[in-house]
Amino acid sequence: MPAPEGFYNGSYDENITRxxxxxxxxxxxARQDLSDAIGISGTFGGNIMSRRNDSNTQSAxxxxxxxxxTLGNARQVDAAYGYSxxxxxxIYGSLEFDYTTYFFLNITGRNDWFSTLDPSERSVFYPxxxxxxxxSEVLNGLPGWINEGTLRAGxxxxxxxxxxxFAAGTLTYATNSNLYPSIDGGMRALGxxxxxTLPVSGQDR
Numbered sequence: 044m045p046a047p048e049g050f051y052n053g054s055y056d057e058n059i060t061r062x063x064x065x066x067x068x069x070x071x072x073a074r075q076d077l078s079d080a081i082g083i084s085g086t087f088g089g090n091i092m093s094r095r096n097d098s099n100t101q102s103a104x105x106x107x108x109x110x111x112x113t114l115g116n117a118r119q120v121d122a123a124y125g126y127s128x129x130x131x132x133x134i135y136g137s138l139e140f141d142y143t144t145y146f147f148l149n150i151t152g153r154n155d156w157f158s159t160l161d162p163s164e165r166s167v168f169y170p171x172x173x174x175x176x177x178x179s180e181v182l183n184g185l186p187g188w189i190n191e192g193t194l195r196a197g198x199x200x201x202x203x204x205x206x207x208x209f210a211a212g213t214l215t216y217a218t219n220s221n222l223y224p225s226i227d228g229g230m231r232a233l234g235x236x237x238x239x240t241l242p243v244s245g246q247d248r
Contacts (some may be wrong), residue, residue, distance in 0.1 A: 145180035171199030
């Protein structure tokens with residue numbers, strides 16, 4: 044689209060982005076041999092992850108002076124502000140049983156609490172179970188070309204909140220890029236509601 048008369052095509056953006064992430068972890072590991080053939084080991088831990096990201100962007104369009112890249116050299120300047128925040132609190136644990144050198148069983152569990160989900164649904168649990176049997180340690184008469192043979196089976200569940208944006212249940216606003224005259228004669232920007240989904244009120248959650 045050509046620039047209006049008296050202006051030159053061109054655009055210029057200035058962006059400032061601030062990102063911060065905080066992680067705190069703890070973990071305990073233990074091992075106990077119940078006999079010469081049976082052993083058990085366990086792990087228990089947790090994590091707190093807090094992340095914040097915000098940005099300021101100004102976009103200038105249509106230059107007054109050709110090839111002068113400044114915000115003041117533009118017919119129209121639009122400003123935008125972006126903000127996101129996310130925290131995940133987690134605990135996890137695992138138990139592993141081993142019998143001699145050929146049978147192993149591992150059970151794990153993890154629970155996450157996501158700040159971006161509804162308070163009644165933000166706790167998510169992920170279990171898993173895995174086992175392996177090294178049959179080459181037990182069976183005799185296997186073909187010579189089998190050096191080691193193992194059968195494995197497992198089941199696990201996963202999940203996340205990556206499909207949910209921050210404040211998805213909150214009414215948000217945006218500033219219109221066009222300016223309109225106000226009562227005092229100055230030019231002012233108008234605000235409007237962002238999105239087309241009405242959030243659920245806190246009393247309904």
